[in-house]
Amino acid sequence: MAVLPPCYVILGVDQMQALIDAVIIPMEAAMNSVGIQGDFWKKMLSRSKEASQGDLALPCFPFAKQLGCSPDAAAQQIANALELDVGEAVAVGPYVNIRASMDWLVTQLSKTPESKGSILIEHTSANPNGPFHVGRARNAVLGDTFVRMYRAAGYDVTSEYYVDDMGKQVGILCWALENLDEDQVHNLLAEGEIPIEESPHSAKEDHARVLWYQAANLLKAKDSAVDAGVTELVQKSEEADEDILARFEAAYQPVLDGMLVTLGRMGIAFDSFTKESKFIVDGSVEILMDQLQSSELHGVAENGAHYLELESKGVKGKSTQFYYRRGDGSSLYATRDLAYHQHKWTRSVRLLNILGEDHKLQSKQVCIALDELDIKSPEVVFYAFTKLADGKMSTRRGNVVFMDDLLDEAQSRALETVREIRADLPEEKLMKISEAVGVSATRFNIARISPEKGITFRWADALSLEADSAPFIMYSHARACSIQRKAGEVDLSVGLDVTGLSGTAADLIRRMAYMNDELQSAIDSAAPHNFCAWLSALAVDYNRFYRDNYVIEEGVVNVQNLILSELARDHLRRGCEAVGIIPIEEM
RNA sequence: GGGCGCGUCGCAUAGCUGGAUAUUGCACCGGCCUCCUAAGCCGGGUUCCGUGGGUUCAAAUCCUGCCGCGCCCGCCA
Incomplete structure (x- = not known):
């Protein structure tokens, strides 16, 4: 059985804020050197809306007037003047995009937990x-x-x-x-x-x-x-x-x-x-x-x-x-x-x-x-x-769908699918898996919707087992578990080498690195659905990583890829537990 | 009558402390298993972001009028 070294047993805090903290001093220097007055720009430095462009972004429209040039040129000047230890800055049109380096992101993965009262x-x-x-x-x-x-x-x-x-x-x-x-x-x-x-x-x-x-x-x-x-x-x-x-x-x-x-x-x-x-x-x-x-x-x-x-x-x-x-x-x-x-x-x-x-x-x-x-x-x-669909629910009037019935139905639909896909498994196991899938899917279909949005109950939606649903995430986790089982006992203490990572591996690390930000921000803004979305995205990233980074190839274990797969397994498991999805190890 | 919330592609959904081609899933079309789980992956979208004004260099996002839907305005719980 593969075991993660202790430094990967995670829980950090506010990686995004840590990144901003790391960037703000060099940023001040860069701003001074191009001649921008004041620090009004500090609040404009925020998480990039275009994930593909980087982690942080600074829109440069307001600097154009002050510098007497176009926003694009301002962005270019600032990016050129910016010297960062934790990543790189690139001007793209009127934006300065800052992308954290893999080295930095990996250090964020090993942050230790903090008790919060x-x-x-x-x-x-x-x-x-x-x-x-x-x-x-x-x-x-x-x-x-x-x-x-x-x-x-x-x-x-x-x-x-x-x-x-x-x-x-x-x-x-x-x-x-x-x-x-x-x-x-x-x-x-x-x-x-x-x-x-x-x-x-x-x-x-x-x-x-x-x-x-x-x-x-x-x-x-x-x-x-x-x-x-x-x-x-x-x-x-x-x-x-x-x-x-x-x-x-x-x-x-x-x-x-x-x-x-x-x-x-x-x-x-x-x-x-x-x-x-x-x-x-x-x-x-x-x-x-x-x-x-x-x-x-x-x-x-x-x-x-x-x-x-x-x-x-x-x-x-x-x-x-x-x-x-x-x-x-x-x-x-x-x-x-x-x-x-x-x-x-x-x-x-x-x-x-x-x-x-x-x-x-x-x-x-x-x-x-x-x-x-x-x-x-x-x-x-x-x-x-x-x-x-036909009106308000009322226990008194008997116009209700009982949860017990919904869970039964969810379980039996899941069973149909599991039976089809895993004909090799014994009945007892099929029942266990389908129960976990049914419960998780039912919960996730509620949790993934923004609380202030009204829901009209429809059986098809409530029982959906499609992508962007719990089974999709559970499947990714089960896949990671299966790989772990196949890999057997491997020493992972060599740690992660971030040179020469594939694009999908880098994307996976980046996604995992911000887990605690996602969790905290979902908590702070009372938006559990946002954390659900992050978890789905993590599952997608893992599936992509899986596609073109073999952990086991012709019987040989790639230790670097196994470390990543194990990290993903751990993040998926903790994410599932945080939203009430049952992280079963096989499905 | 008043207060609060919601209105985003055929359906569902994210974004709403203003900034880059509006996110994701379903459905629809096409591709990928002689190697780790194909419940997977890749590609395919002309959305007046309910609607009329306004503020701004910039509006799905802020202000305002209107329309539609929900919830509330009990000496109930």
Whole structure:
């Protein structure tokens, strides 16, 4: 088995910034020598938009006036005056392009990791009232992708699920389970034209119990006694009634467990769960509500309800009041959210929330209220909705595509393909590969889209196994693994010789060298899709390298190429892990 | 009525702290396995970047009017 020398076990930081740092001093000298005043150009020196032209680019249009020549000539002058250790500068039209040398790039590959502090990422936190559907899944996939990316970048991450264990959704579920029998449920659903679809998951408690939830919602619309019953339960839960909270838990916990099984199948796990009721029970909500009364924004409605007037804080619309205490003195969901944030800040120095765009206003209100309480606001990433071609998804109305079914379908489609390509493999292995491919493809098809873009769910897109998808990346990784296996035990300690590299090998090194920049910038700009794109590009680069750089030729191992292949394998693996693709070693 | 977001080739998608021929995939056409996995690689695109103005040496990117789509504006969660 080939082993990489320790210096290649990577994680550097901000190679692009390192390059800029290395270039800026000689650049100043060059600017002085051609006679350009000021340092306004420093912010114009940035990553080249034309990757083929180099790593950094400086547009020279603004210098033309100052130097009294054309932009092209200015670029030429600057490039000529520039002397670099880390690469070379070439004028191309009105641009000075700087290309880092292979020597420099390779040193960047061996940078050691840097610990970056803690962050608590809260995501998913779906009401435990029914199975995961593809709409809810966007939160989970996005959230877990952030968790993974932050971890890969050196952060100490806590992934957190906020359990809505009180309130109306759970109240309805609890009421239904305690008051309706199976026949009633089936009759109600038949009347309401909500189909009960038999599936391999019917016995899972999230699938089983959601029928009660749906039925109760139907009944509630025509029988006010139901509403009264639910309201009573909800009110008691808000008073932290132990008996009610225990009955709620008995109702939702099996559902939540079922949901977590689905998430587990997708490789999504949580470090901690916090229940909403905690903040009623421990009295922290009550304390915060008292504190809010001294806010300048504080107001009281006729019936004694308390609110903050947010108009002066830039909140606009029909209602600018943020109610945090009802007329009867009880708290609201948002109020408990305040206590929750206070609690989260005791656990981490950074907080990140992943929320659907429907929570934008709510989140803004909570942030203002937190500010009034002298509590810092969390960072928030919003994502747009996933809808079905024929309209909105709704657990209540049964208009959903369940994640369990989607994953099954993805797996079975992947199986068809694997079976075709790898007829040599035993059934057990085929199943394992197709499961990994199905899960990875499903996740990647969500993660690769910019969060603020709305998604219309289509089976064909969700199950796509084409290029620019997870299987493509997995395939590249599996290929590198196969080469490693074939190469056998080889001593790689000679290190990489950068002289005489082929073009595709150089491209591969360049791509890998900027991995940490890509990761950090995806994190900083809350754009996991950009890191997905980088990972696809890495796979393409590796495939091209593979095409014209033989690692094993006629039984002889080319050590230099093996080092590169191994580096690529390592980068591909870490990239996959950072976006939730399962880096299987054979497919 | 107001707020926020989105509108890029037939479809999907990147770029949007202004700069070089607007990225990538699908679909469509052609080429590449007597050597490491062809789920691969190579080649093939006249896109008024929703639309009308404006700012600029330079606009998909900034400002503004309009059109279309989504989300929100509960003493619900």
